[in-house]
Amino acid sequence: MKSSSLTPALPLLATGAVLTLGAATPALAASVTVTIPQVKVAEYHRPYVAGWIEPAAGGDARTVFLWYDVKKRGNEPGTKWLADLRTWWRKGGRGLKLPADGLSGATRAPGTYTIPIPSNLPKGQYVFKIEAARETGGRELVSVPFVVPARGASAAGHTELGAVTIR
């Protein structure tokens, strides 16, 4: 939580005031940018990654994206390891029917990806959570508190995830 920061573009108070008063201003489409870091290991597998939104005060999680081995079938289908995203799984992943349109996709190579945040979120305070779990590797959860309408916010992982930025 402490690692989150407001965007430096505007002074803190001014930002709040402008956005609160300027409610009529059409909200720009918000997005989250996620970095999957390069990991130098002998045996690398792309991580499973889930991103979801929770109200800051608690409540239902809303999955925004899920990257896993969608195509793997047979004895050990790609869905077998979804529970390794252990926080996401308990926050509602286990109730999701997969593959889910607009949410699930194939695993991603190391790099930076931008995903739109649903535009129909009611105003309020939220936490964007991103969890990554890698076969034969580690697992990491990054939380980024943010508000709707979106101001900038960011946090960073240390091992399995890089910077996570909302803008």
Next chain:
Amino acid sequence: MSFRTLLLAGALSCALATPALAHRQWLLPSTSTLASTGEYVTIDAAISNDLFYPDHFAIDPAQVSVWAPDGTSAQIENPAKGRYRGTFDVAVNKAGTWKIGMERSAIMGTFKVDGQEWRVGGRGRPAGGPGMAPGVGMPSGPAPANAANGAGPGSGQPPRMVASVADIPANATDVALTETLSRNFVYVTAGEPTKPALTGKGLEFDPVTHPDSLVQNEDGRFRFLIDGKPAAGVKITVVPGGKKYREAEEAQELTTGADGTVAVKWPVAGWYWLNASAQDTKPSDKRASTRRMAFTTTLEVVAP
């Protein structure tokens, strides 16, 4: 004790056919230490990525041998092979340290006959019908019957295969063979620990700290031997169990020193998986050029 050359069938063939390197073979005893000789130890045997979660492949207990502290062989009891885990019991009815586990050796590689590449043993399955033995189809036999032998769809593997070195014909050229020796033993002690006998062959575990005397706040010192001599430069991987409850693997990658020993620190008490591997150019079979050796054990480290 003799090496049992096992055809790479069933569990192991499937495990090896999967390219994922970290599929780990493990034996997990219910305890490493027993107070009396009237007890049993029950052991799980599986192959999986994460230790010690049986979620991938069971090891068939039929592969397991048991050596009592006096070096005599003993039997396993109540063997069962489940979907993900094999399990068996050993009646620990003599005082001292029992050695329980398996070893296998194989020779794998390739050769050419008339410019066509053939594979010896190992990965991949012959595409023969159910009536055919593994590796059926001799290079000297009628070509059409062999043409598709072992060719999995899109496997990219050489389409020709023989089961063992003995099947390599005299006119073979470009023979490139690797001998693999792998051992996986666990040590269970009733009463006072004793030292299991060594064979003087291949890569062996010659513990300085007895494997059933490990304590979290003391380094474990282990010596590794190759053909009975201290082996420097053996790569050691030590992984604590219980990965599900941590964020990372927390594996230690170590190397034996000039005296063949390595000192292992234990971040927490619990079960650890230890794997040692080495390679040299002294295979037992003259036609092989390389020898790859691995030793695996599971160690219980108690809290101080």
